[in-house]
Amino acid sequence: MKELKLGVIGMSDGNGHPYSWSAIFNGFNDAYMKDCPFPVIPDYLSKQSFPEDSIFEGKVSYIWTQDKEISKHVAKSSNIEHIVEHYPDMIGQVDGILLARDDYEHHLEISEPFLKAGLPIYIDKPIAINKKQANKIFSLQKYKGQIFTCSALGYAKEFQLTDKMKTEIGNLEYVEACIMKSWEKYSIHIIEPVLKIIGDQGEIKLVNKTISNNKHIITYTWDSHLVTTISTLGESPSPIKIRLFGSKGYKELVFEDTFYAFKKALQHFINIIKKEDPPINQGFVMKVVDMIERGLES
Known part of the structure; x- marks a missing residue:
């Protein structure tokens, strides 16, 4: 199977996944990554050997964030070739999407055009904090396994x-x-x-x-x-x-070991796209969401 082209979407407050997830595929440019606003990311990336430790089956080729300057810095740091003006512009250009934002309140809105286009999508944790919203997102799947979502710590x-x-x-x-x-x-x-x-x-x-x-x-x-x-x-x-x-x-x-957990989760997403692994268990995801919802203050 050919190398998969991926698009990454960011950013959300306190979440540096567009830097780290993209680097796990693409490697990184130390001159720019040292200025990453999340110092833990260049710290653990520097302990790896690239390209040996990267995921070879895919490359993050496109990025969108809500701020063009942030997009430019992530792109330079993580060797991403293309910046798009609007995230739906990735449709037709990529084989899968990394929705690397944990602001769950925007997951439905951002994922919807990609789900309708039939693209596989990794939705950062949590997909939602209540079962109603999670079911609404899953209802947009064109096929079983189109959505991948998890905490990478489940792979730690x-x-x-x-x-x-x-x-x-x-x-x-x-x-x-x-x-x-x-x-x-x-x-x-x-x-x-x-x-x-x-x-x-x-x-x-x-x-x-x-x-x-x-x-x-x-x-x-x-x-x-x-x-x-x-x-x-x-x-x-x-x-x-x-x-x-x-x-x-x-x-x-x-x-x-943050790098290990992130890489294992991302590799699982790639393996599902390549049909080497079965789709995630939606029932398990809903059990997780149920526990989050039950823990919220009434």
């Missing part, structure tokens, strides 16, 4: 349990996970890996909420009697961490 190597670890933990009895920043945008980063770790626990039968000062501590009790607590801590410094308490032992998992 730190959150993958080996058989040995599962044996040491025993039957899960309690899980807690925490992350900085807002519930709406960041809870998904720990909800997804937690759901992948715990597997099918039935339905949520009870939700307890403590919400104060931009801190959300939400406890879910499942049919299986497993209890999981998901916390977003606002501006309080916190590592991204999952703690597992089992009948035999305890494990603490701490996220560290």
Whole structure:
């Protein structure tokens, strides 16, 4: 299959994905990337070897952001050839879209022309913060698997349990996970890996909420009697961490390798386009959205 041409769409406040996602495909220009407004990005990119560590099957060829000067800087930093005036201008020019913005309130509006055109699209997390909006976006799919959406932390190597670890933990009895920043945008980063770790626990039968000062501590009790607590801590410094308490032992998992997680997620999107991997599980996505929605203040 020929190299896929991709278009990237940005920016949203506090989110540097157009720089990093594009660089994972294209490599980067250090002279410009050093001025990236998100210093963590050039830091972790500099630890990789390019082009060896890039994704070879695709290239980000087009970019749109709401600010032409930002578009120019991202393009120079991440070796993107074309800047478009309007994001629908990418239709007919690319094989897939990276909607690299986490302002979920604009996901429907921005994704709609691409979905109607039949282009596969990676929609940054969260696709929506309520089931009604998520279903509206999914209803625009022309075919199963047209939409890819996730938290890249669901692919983090730190959150993958080996058989040995599962044996040491025993039957899960309690899980807690925490992350900085807002519930709406960041809870998904720990909800997804937690759901992948715990597997099918039935339905949520009870939700307890403590919400104060931009801190959300939400406890879910499942049919299986497993209890999981998901916390977003606002501006309080916190590592991204999952703690597992089992009948035999305890494990603490701490996220560290951003590049690995982003690359794995982007590679999965490419593999779906190439029909090498099955589409994402829409039911899983809706379960994640349901947990986000249940954690919001009434």
